[in-house]
Amino acid sequence: MGRTxxxxxxxxxxxxxxxxxxxxxxxxxxxxxxxxRTDVWRVEVQLQFEAAGGPAKASVFVPxxxxxxxxxxxxxxxxxxxxxxxxxxxxxxxxVYSIRDARGTQALYYRxxxxxxxxxxxxxxxxxxxxxxxxxxxxQRVAAxxxxxxARQRSSDAATLASxxxxxxxxxxxxxEAAFLLGPQPTTRRIATVAVELIQFAGVPxxxxxxxxxxxxxxxxxxxxxxxxxGDGRWRPLYINESDRATPHQLLPWWRGSGPFAELAGxxxxxxxxxxxxxxxxxxxxxxxxxxxxxxxxVEYSLFGxxxxxxxxxxxxxxxxVGILLLVVLRNIVGVKTFGTFMPVLIALAFRQTxxxxxxxxxxxxxxxxxxxxFYLDRLKLLxxxxxxxxxxxxxxxxxxxxxLSFKVGLERGLSIGLFPIVIMTMTIERMTLVWEERGAGEAxxxxxxxxxxxALCYLLMNLRIVxxxxxxxxxxxxxxxxxxxxxxxxxxxxxxxxxxxxxxAR
Amino acid sequence: xxxxxxxxxxxxxxxxxGINRRNAEYMLPSNPRHCYPLVDDKTLTKQLAAKAxxxxxxxxxxxxxxxxxxxxxxLLRKYQDFVVKPARGSQGDGIIVxxxxxxxxxxxxxxxxxxxxDICFHVSNILSGVYxxxxxxxxxxxxxxxxxxxxxxxxxYRGVPDVRIIVYRGVPxxxxxxxxxxxxxxxxxxxxxxxxxxxxxxxxxxxxxxxRNEIVAEHPDTGNPVSGMQIPHWDTLIELAARSYxxxxxxxxxxxxVLDRDKGPLILELNARPGLAIQIANRAGLRTRLEIVERDxxxxxxxxxxxxxxxxxxxxxxxxxxxxx
Numbered sequence: 001m002g003r004t005x006x007x008x009x010x011x012x013x014x015x016x017x018x019x020x021x022x023x024x025x026x027x028x029x030x031x032x033x034x035x036x037r038t039d040v041w042r043v044e045v046q047l048q049f050e051a052a053g054g055p056a057k058a059s060v061f062v063p064x065x066x067x068x069x070x071x072x073x074x075x076x077x078x079x080x081x082x083x084x085x086x087x088x089x090x091x092x093x094x095x096v097y098s099i100r101d102a103r104g105t106q107a108l109y110y111r112x113x114x115x116x117x118x119x120x121x122x123x124x125x126x127x128x129x130x131x132x133x134x135x136x137x138x139x140q141r142v143a144a145x146x147x148x149x150x151a152r153q154r155s156s157d158a159a160t161l162a163s164x165x166x167x168x169x170x171x172x173x174x175x176x177e178a179a180f181l182l183g184p185q186p187t188t189r190r191i192a193t194v195a196v197e198l199i200q201f202a203g204v205p206x207x208x209x210x211x212x213x214x215x216x217x218x219x220x221x222x223x224x225x226x227x228x229x230x231g232d233g234r235w236r237p238l239y240i241n242e243s244d245r246a247t248p249h250q251l252l253p254w255w256r257g258s259g260p261f262a263e264l265a266g267x268x269x270x271x272x273x274x275x276x277x278x279x280x281x282x283x284x285x286x287x288x289x290x291x292x293x294x295x296x297x298x299v300e301y302s303l304f305g306x307x308x309x310x311x312x313x314x315x316x317x318x319x320x321x322v323g324i325l326l327l328v329v330l331r332n333i334v335g336v337k338t339f340g341t342f343m344p345v346l347i348a349l350a351f352r353q354t355x356x357x358x359x360x361x362x363x364x365x366x367x368x369x370x371x372x373x374x375f376y377l378d379r380l381k382l383l384x385x386x387x388x389x390x391x392x393x394x395x396x397x398x399x400x401x402x403x404x405l406s407f408k409v410g411l412e413r414g415l416s417i418g419l420f421p422i423v424i425m426t427m428t429i430e431r432m433t434l435v436w437e438e439r440g441a442g443e444a445x446x447x448x449x450x451x452x453x454x455x456a457l458c459y460l461l462m463n464l465r466i467v468x469x470x471x472x473x474x475x476x477x478x479x480x481x482x483x484x485x486x487x488x489x490x491x492x493x494x495x496x497x498x499x500x501x502x503x504x505x506a507r
Numbered sequence: 508x509x510x511x512x513x514x515x516x517x518x519x520x521x522x523x524x525g526i527n528r529r530n531a532e533y534m535l536p537s538n539p540r541h542c543y544p545l546v547d548d549k550t551l552t553k554q555l556a557a558k559a560x561x562x563x564x565x566x567x568x569x570x571x572x573x574x575x576x577x578x579x580x581x582l583l584r585k586y587q588d589f590v591v592k593p594a595r596g597s598q599g600d601g602i603i604v605x606x607x608x609x610x611x612x613x614x615x616x617x618x619x620x621x622x623x624x625d626i627c628f629h630v631s632n633i634l635s636g637v638y639x640x641x642x643x644x645x646x647x648x649x650x651x652x653x654x655x656x657x658x659x660x661x662x663x664y665r666g667v668p669d670v671r672i673i674v675y676r677g678v679p680x681x682x683x684x685x686x687x688x689x690x691x692x693x694x695x696x697x698x699x700x701x702x703x704x705x706x707x708x709x710x711x712x713x714x715x716x717x718x719r720n721e722i723v724a725e726h727p728d729t730g731n732p733v734s735g736m737q738i739p740h741w742d743t744l745i746e747l748a749a750r751s752y753x754x755x756x757x758x759x760x761x762x763x764x765v766l767d768r769d770k771g772p773l774i775l776e777l778n779a780r781p782g783l784a785i786q787i788a789n790r791a792g793l794r795t796r797l798e799i800v801e802r803d804x805x806x807x808x809x810x811x812x813x814x815x816x817x818x819x820x821x822x823x824x825x826x827x828x829x830x831x832x
Contacts, residue, residue: 332527381628383573384635434637438600439699492528499514504722504787506517 006490010483017479030473033466041214042277043252044307045110047262049270051102056266059096061255062110063211069114069252077109090207092255106267109307114214114252131205134197143177148202158204158231162238165202166195166227170240188240189225193258195240196227205230209237210261211253214276219312221274223261224251275309303472311472316349318471321481323348323458328488330454335495338451339431346421347455348462354420356459362402363452366420369398370429371436378433391426522792524783529759533797537676537758538779545755546777549594550648552755559754561747562773564765565651569594576630580623582649583613590653591626593633594646597780599696601638603629604652604666616665616693653773656766658739662686662702664728666693669765670706670744673781673793676759676804677752679745679817680796682706683788684713684738689728697784702726704733705789709822711741717787740772749813751777761785796821 024030047058062085063071076083081097088094097108136144147168155161169191172178181194192208199206206229212221228235239251255261264270303314323345330336338344351359373394377387399420428451436444461467471477499506518525524533545551556563567589568582583589592602603626604616613621630647632638639645652667659668666687673681683703687693690700697703702723705714716723716733725732738744744764751762751774761781764772786793799820807813 335526381624381631383631384637434600490531492525492531494515494518494523494525495527496511498525499511499518501720502518502523502787503514504717504720505521505523505790505792506514 003490006486010486013479013483013486017476017483020476021474021480024474024476031469033469040278041114041252043112043114043212043214044275044309046273046275046307046309047097047106047108047110047270048272049106049264049267051104051106051267053101053103054266055098055100056102056106056264057096057098058106058108058262058264058267058270059094060108060110060262060272061092061210061259062095063112063114063252063254064093065253065256071112071114073113075109075111077111081108091257091259102267131200131203133200133203136197136201140181143180144198144201146177147181148198151198152202158229159236161202162195162199162204162206162227162229162231165198166191166238166240169195169198187225189223191240192225192227195238199227199229207256208258209253210255211251212274212276214250214252216278217312217315218276219273219309221276223254226251228256273309275312277312303475314475315468315472316352318475318478319462319468320345320349321478322467322471323462325481325485326458326461327454328485330457332488332491333493333495335497336450336454337447338454339428339447340424340451343424343428344451344455345458346424347452348458350420351455351459352463356456359459360452360456362420363425363455365402366395366398366425367429367432367448370395370425371432374429374433388426388430391429392422395422395425395429518792522795522798523786524793524797526783528794529783533675533759534780538760539756542756543779546757546760546779547595548646549592549596549776550646552774552777555754556774559750561750561754562770564590564653564767564773564775567649567651570630570634570647570649573631573634576627576634579627579630579649583626586649588652590648590650591630591633592648592650593638594648595636595639595643596633596645597638599694599699601629601633602694604693606652618665653765653775654768656739656768658736658766659684659686661729661731662726662733662736664689664693664726666691666695666701667765669695669763669775670738671781671785672744672748672762672764673785674748674751674760674762675797675800677749677810678800678804678807678813679708679748680800680821681785681789681791681793682708682745682748683785686716686726686733688718688726690719697782697788702733703784703788705785705791705823706738707823708745709818711738711744712736713738714823715788715790717784720787722790739766743772745814745817746810747772747774749810749817 025032043063045060047060049056049058062074076095076097078097080102081099084096084098085093086096095110147165151161151164151168155164168178169182169186172182172186181198182190186194189208189210196206196208206227209226209228210223211226213224215221224241226237226239226241228237230236237253262270262272303311306314324342327338327342327345331338347359347363350363353359354362370391374391377390382390399422428448432444432448435447494502545555550566550569553563553566567586570576570579587608588606590602590604593600596602603621605613605621606616607614611622613626615621633645633647636643636645655663655667662668663686668684668686671683671685672679683705685695685697686702686704687695688700688702692699695701697717700719702716702718704716706712707714713734713736718727724734747764748762751760752758755777757777757779759779759781761778763775763778765775767773783793800816803816803820807816
């Protein structure tokens with residue numbers, strides 16, 4: 001009965017999984033492949049604050065006058081709140097969420113679907129604004145006059161003037177006039193603000209633009225800052241960062257001026273998170289357009305119905321079973337030995353953040369230094385738990401050191417080593433020492449490298465875009481994965497390594 | 508790829524048992540979970556064996572909590588030689604065999620010298636579960652060091668040779684002698700580099716030997732032939748093995764027996780997850796034998812039946828001398 005039961009169960013799981021998959025694919029028209037050029041973006045703002053218990057009013061800028069991009073669709077999700085939008089000329093438009101009585105943690109959402117457009121936003125040709133030259137005084141005035149005077153001499157029109165000023169500010173040498181105006185350690189925002197003041201000072205209308213970069217998967221997007229100046233009867237963008245200049249169509253202008261993004265009355269601890277992601281909206285929209293109720297429900301109750309932040313989380317979560325399936329195959333059918341059952345999958349997750357080459361390098365460095373520390377600790381004859389705790393501390397120190405070092409050397413990748421599973425690394429180091437002592441260094445290295453190789457394989461599989469896409473769009477495929485895992489659970493044939501181990505018996 | 512399938516088919520025909528099948532078809536169904544603690548904790552195994560009147564190495568003391576570690580040197584003062592081992596250890600890890608001592612130092616079987624600090628630290632590690640299955644807190648046992656039977660003198664490099672017998676539902680099915688080598692550091696585990704020789708179940712003489720997955724005829728360190736040797740007390744050994752089923756209730760288990768010069772056969776430990784290397788040592792598949800037992804089990808009523816069955820059915824068909832042909 002045991003076997004039949006298992007076969008029937010896994011057969012059922014596989015059939016259900018595949019049936020839903022085929023239905024969604026053929027009937028609802030969900031995409032099978034991640035589209036290579038998806039130019040649709042979803043942006044989500046989450047506002048959170050602690051309500052004081054009474055009327056509360058939160059206002060937040062929403063994108064308007066978006067240049068090369070167009071807002072296809074937007075929605076405000078805020079249970080119980082009244083919503084109003086007001087226009088603030090010269091800055092943008094604000095959405096105002098208000099409620100009579102709010103208690104506890106409040107979460108408000110704004111969502112927008114953004115798409116590039118060929119027809120430029122007409123607002124860039126709106127009437128020339130009034131010039132508001134800034135009031136510089138004393139030494140600042142002298143410095144400003146110096147910069148502007150030089151820029152005016154070497155430029156022919158508003159565009160060259162503005163870009164010269166921006167360039168000098170960006171390349172400000174310490175002690176110079178530009179550096180004096182900027183102050184110590186200027187941020188992009190500061191550079192943009194000062195540049196706007198100087199350009200206005202030179203008689204050209206200009207303003208700061210705050211926007212976000214549209215990135216495929218960003219859970220905590222930060223605002224980027226650049227500026228606009230008015231020339232030839234329209235507003236023209238001027239980017240401070242080189243990388244922004246290269247990809248202007250991926251910068252979504254949000255609001256103008258230096259006002260705060262969000263404001264709150266009747267609460268405290270206001271903070272916002274912005275997430276962006278490439279959207280599958282268009283592909284699924286065809287499905288949504290079909291009017292049958294069941295189909296609509298199916299879309300509504302899929303992962304697409306979740307807030308963007310959770311969607312990004314589930315993209316990672318849903319590929320873990322694929323890695324685990326590979327691990328099961330490698331352990332039970334191939335017969336690879338690894339430290340700890342699921343350690344390689346966790347390592348693979350860390351590799352997703354660091355990239356494979358850097359991940360392997362960092363892993364080796366951390367384990368090597370950790371082993372050295374562990375062998376030294378061995379002489380102190382510590383008890384197990386304090387010893388493990390010491391290794392955890394050492395591992396964290398190593399990671400901190402590596403992060404600082406690689407950042408100073410200019411490796412952005414280094415910043416993500418912090419995501420390495422610290423406790424897993426510690427246990428790996430501890431077990432490796434034990435194996436080293438009991439079975440010798442050879443065996444320890446063999447198992448250590450084996451674990452890392454399995455981790456790398458899992459990473460390669462889990463990081464395939466098609467895999468990530470398939471399991472996110474069709475999570476029901478996990479049922480099939482479960483079915484296969486169940487079947488392997490009763491696989492009683494030889495492991496590949498056993499064929500080698502028992503080869504003398506096969507003669 | 509084709510080659511793999513051919514190897515697999517050949518192994519299948521020879522009835523070689525793989526680890527997946529061992530777990531799925533023998534261990535899981537015939538070893539009830541609640542019986543595991545009896546063999547996983549060697550102090551319990553000892554009590555059990557003592558109750559059944561089976562000889563085990565004498566227990567000098569058990570260290571259960573950290574505080575007792577301080578009193579350890581005083582406990583050890585009485586003994587010239589002893590063995591320290593974790594009660595829940597596996598695969599021979601964490602065992603220290605002390606063969607002699609000076610006033611302040613202990614001489615371990617692998618030749619190294621240890622002092623009180625080293626021993627105490629080792630015991631502390633055992634207590635915190637470094638060597639135990641799943642890392643649970645553990646106890647350390649100090650027990651009698653076996654003075655092995657001189658029969659094995661010529662084919663052992665330090666350490667203690669032992670006899671491992673696989674018992675399925677009370678029927679001994681396969682046996683091997685494990686001989687420590689220099690490579691294994693005096694330990695009798697095959698994967699640590701010890702030699703394993705197959706045993707003829709009928710007579711208790713050793714057959715061919717394997718060392719690191721290769722067939723060998725002589726002990727690599729002493730150069731003496733390891734095959735064709737009679738294991739003393741074989742009658743007792745095979746009976747002990749058959750009785751171990753009633754002792755633990757485990758349908759599929761391995762029993763490790765040492766032969767002491769003075770005290771005869773002693774049960775060293777029982778194992779609910781015995782390894783499969785025994786098949787290489789015997790150049791025979793376990794599965795064939797397990798299936799024979801399964802088929803004929805209803806006819807075996809008494810202990811004597813089971814022993815006689817094992818000796819008759821699992822006898823080696825041809826005599827083997829020295830080198831493997």
